[in-house]
Amino acid sequence: xxxxxxxxxxxxxxxxxxxxxxxxxxxxxxxxxxxxxxxxxxxxxxxxxxxxxxxxxxxxxxxxxxxxxxxxxxxxxxxxxxxxxxxxxxxxxxxxxxxxxxxxxxxxxxxxxxxxxxxxxxxxxxxxxxxxxxxxxxxxxxxxxxxxxxxxxxxxxxxxxxxxxxxxxxxxxxxxxxxxxxxxxxxxxxxxxxxxxxxxxxxxxxxxxxxxxxxxxxxxxxxxxxxxxxxxxxxxxxxxxxxxxxxxxxxxxxxxxxxxxxxxxxxxxxxxxxxxxxxxxxxxxxxxxxxxxxxxxxxxxxxxxxxxxxxxxxxxxxxxxxxxx
Amino acid sequence: xxxxxxxxxxxxxxxxxxxxxxxxxxxxxxxxxxxxxxxxxxxxxxxxxxxxxxxxxxxxxxxxxxxxxxxxxxxxxxxxxxxxxxxxxxxxxxxxxxxxxxxxxxxxxxxxxxxxxxxxxxxxxxxxxxxxxxxxxxxxxxxxxxxxxxxxxxxxxxxxxxxxxxxxxxxxxxxxxxxxxxxxxxxxxxxxxxxxxxxxxxxxxxxxxxxxxxxxxxxxxxxxxxxxxxxxxxxxxxxxxxxxxxxxxxxxxxxxxxxxxxxxxxxxxxxxxxxxxxxxxxxxxxxxxxxxxxxxxxxxxxxxxxxxxxxxxxxxxxxxxxxxx
Numbered sequence: 001x002x003x004x005x006x007x008x009x010x011x012x013x014x015x016x017x018x019x020x021x022x023x024x025x026x027x028x029x030x031x032x033x034x035x036x037x038x039x040x041x042x043x044x045x046x047x048x049x050x051x052x053x054x055x056x057x058x059x060x061x062x063x064x065x066x067x068x069x070x071x072x073x074x075x076x077x078x079x080x081x082x083x084x085x086x087x088x089x090x091x092x093x094x095x096x097x098x099x100x101x102x103x104x105x106x107x108x109x110x111x112x113x114x115x116x117x118x119x120x121x122x123x124x125x126x127x128x129x130x131x132x133x134x135x136x137x138x139x140x141x142x143x144x145x146x147x148x149x150x151x152x153x154x155x156x157x158x159x160x161x162x163x164x165x166x167x168x169x170x171x172x173x174x175x176x177x178x179x180x181x182x183x184x185x186x187x188x189x190x191x192x193x194x195x196x197x198x199x200x201x202x203x204x205x206x207x208x209x210x211x212x213x214x215x216x217x218x219x220x221x222x223x224x225x226x227x228x229x230x231x232x233x234x235x236x237x238x239x240x241x242x243x244x245x246x247x248x249x250x251x252x253x254x255x256x257x258x259x260x261x262x263x264x265x266x267x268x269x270x271x272x273x274x275x276x277x278x279x280x281x282x283x284x285x286x287x288x289x290x291x292x293x294x295x296x297x298x299x300x301x302x303x304x305x306x307x308x309x310x311x312x313x314x315x316x317x318x319x320x321x322x323x324x325x
Numbered sequence: 326x327x328x329x330x331x332x333x334x335x336x337x338x339x340x341x342x343x344x345x346x347x348x349x350x351x352x353x354x355x356x357x358x359x360x361x362x363x364x365x366x367x368x369x370x371x372x373x374x375x376x377x378x379x380x381x382x383x384x385x386x387x388x389x390x391x392x393x394x395x396x397x398x399x400x401x402x403x404x405x406x407x408x409x410x411x412x413x414x415x416x417x418x419x420x421x422x423x424x425x426x427x428x429x430x431x432x433x434x435x436x437x438x439x440x441x442x443x444x445x446x447x448x449x450x451x452x453x454x455x456x457x458x459x460x461x462x463x464x465x466x467x468x469x470x471x472x473x474x475x476x477x478x479x480x481x482x483x484x485x486x487x488x489x490x491x492x493x494x495x496x497x498x499x500x501x502x503x504x505x506x507x508x509x510x511x512x513x514x515x516x517x518x519x520x521x522x523x524x525x526x527x528x529x530x531x532x533x534x535x536x537x538x539x540x541x542x543x544x545x546x547x548x549x550x551x552x553x554x555x556x557x558x559x560x561x562x563x564x565x566x567x568x569x570x571x572x573x574x575x576x577x578x579x580x581x582x583x584x585x586x587x588x589x590x591x592x593x594x595x596x597x598x599x600x601x602x603x604x605x606x607x608x609x610x611x612x613x614x615x616x617x618x619x620x621x622x623x624x625x626x627x628x629x630x631x632x633x634x635x636x637x638x639x640x641x642x643x644x645x646x647x648x649x650x
Binding site: 233263 | 367457499509510511523526527531536567569
């Protein structure tokens with residue numbers, strides 16, 4: 001199938017040489033050809049694979065698929081930094097080893113006890129604040145704080161090839177959604193600016209919120225605690241709940257995206273599944289089977305037989321981060 | 326404010342006589358003038374009340390606001406009828422008075438014990454079925470079953486003036502959402518066809534679902550039980566969760582919409598709140614303070630001081646149902 005796709009793309013390029021390349025940050029590769037061949041096939045009116053615009057729904061994981069996720073999910077780093085700031089004012093909040101590690105900027109120490117320590121830190125830094133204030137604070141951090149190894153802001157660490165892919169799909173009549181295990185409010189602060197995706201097209205893990213009227217002013221307040229986890233089996237559930245129809249295109253990078261890819265590509269008609277494989281230790285980070293963040297085992301083992309395209313970052317992308325362009 | 330709005334609309338009509346009336350099923354009235362004056366003000370580029378398209382979000386309750394809700398919410402009638410059919414095959418499921426009443430087509434009997442009986446019937450008829458199959462069955466019922474008093478199908482009992490209002494707002498750059506206490510999947514089956522609102526722009530009460538792969542076929546299955554109630558305080562919470570920004574226009578008809586109207590109209594800048602008041606016992610149903618369905622007390626008492634427009638169905642609408650056009 002990949003060879004066919006590649007051939008079709010070559011024919012396209014040679015017969016229509018004046019068409020601008022929709023994916024300039026992608027090297028010529030099987031992945032790129034497969035994407036373009038799929039998009040051409042579902043948008044060709046009268047073609048046997050034609051899909052009406054209403055059904056051209058594409059879903060993208062965020063951490064590790066649209067922006068980086070190492071050495072820790074960006075939202076985790078945000079929570080650690082905010083906890084450290086609070087602890088300076090009130091050290092009595094450092095009631096656990098994980099919290100103490102966070103205050104010391106020790107990410108490995110936070111993760112030493114598993115995800116529980118991180119979740120506790122997320123809860124304490126994401127509660128008793130209106131959703132609007134939380135989003136304003138997240139936005140400020142994402143656009144000004146500096147990533148520990150790249151030196152870029154977090155907002156600059158979106159993947160240029162993926163931002164191009166989102167734009168290309170929208171130009172071809174797709175509606176693009178983020179479907180992330182990350183927090184929905186955290187991503188929404190930046191989704192329009194970073195990806196051209198409006199807040200309502202972000203599906204994610206949800207914190208509990210409550211409606212409250214205080215001194216005559218109504219607001220929606222983050223309570224701490226999680227009401228929905230948009231990961232693994234949660235992704236198809238979240239998509240059905242938020243979007244209400246099965247997408248035809250899904251992209252992810254870890255086994256947290258497996259069920260989403262499985263469900264999307266099992267539907268009738270043309271389907272596209274894609275896994276971003278982090279092979280580029282030089283320009284980004286190289287990790288898969290043994291990583292605690294973005295672990296990819298099942299996806300690697302089954303991509304070929306399921307017809308999912310495995311994107312080789314080192315080989316397939318000419319640029320990595322938008323902030324480097 | 327209403328007089329001003331009315332005057333502004335008259336000026337508009339007299340100076341631009343060739344513009345087609347965007348709301349032909351609305352009689353000339355304060356309500357109609359207020360709507361048009363608001364839309365004109367937020368869409369006038371350079372005007373002091375101008376709102377960019379990205380922020381023109383409008384939310385509408387469904388039952389009693391976009392379609393009828395008497396003598397029982399349509400989804401309730403659907404559940405009763407489906408339970409009655411199942412009971413014919415297996416009478417052993419009639420384990421409560423409410424279920425027995427449902428099987429006998431006795432709506433009052435179902436409601437005699439309060440909402441619990443109805444919720445139980447909704448649960449039993451909305452579980453162990455894939456979301457896709459449930460939507461197909463709901464759609465079939467909505468477009469073929471006959472309402473007990475009007476003789477129309479349920480899909481024909483949408484309000485023509487409100488469908489016009491939705492279209493008018495969209496033409497003026499608004500994005501229109503349904504925010505309903507009713508079930509999200511039930512409404513999504515018909516939202517595009519009935520209102521021009523795609524499934525992803527429907528917020529509603531949610532049943533629990535699970536992802537399951539059976540014989541290699543993955544699907545999302547309704548479990549029974551409710552994971553989110555999109556009513557009263559739940560409406561601002563649901564809007565924040567699904568849409569991720571505060572709308573500038575809200576329409577409802579019962580006190581279940583009070584918090585949504587309160588939150589929407591408390592935001593900065595121009596805001597519009599509207600309550601459909603069921604005053605038309607001849608053409609539709611007349612009810613408010615004493616009704617068990619669509620009870621309206623607080624909204625009636627506070628509409629004037631809060632600046633919410635109270636739509637008088639009997640006076641303001643020239644047509645009621647789309648099925649009568």
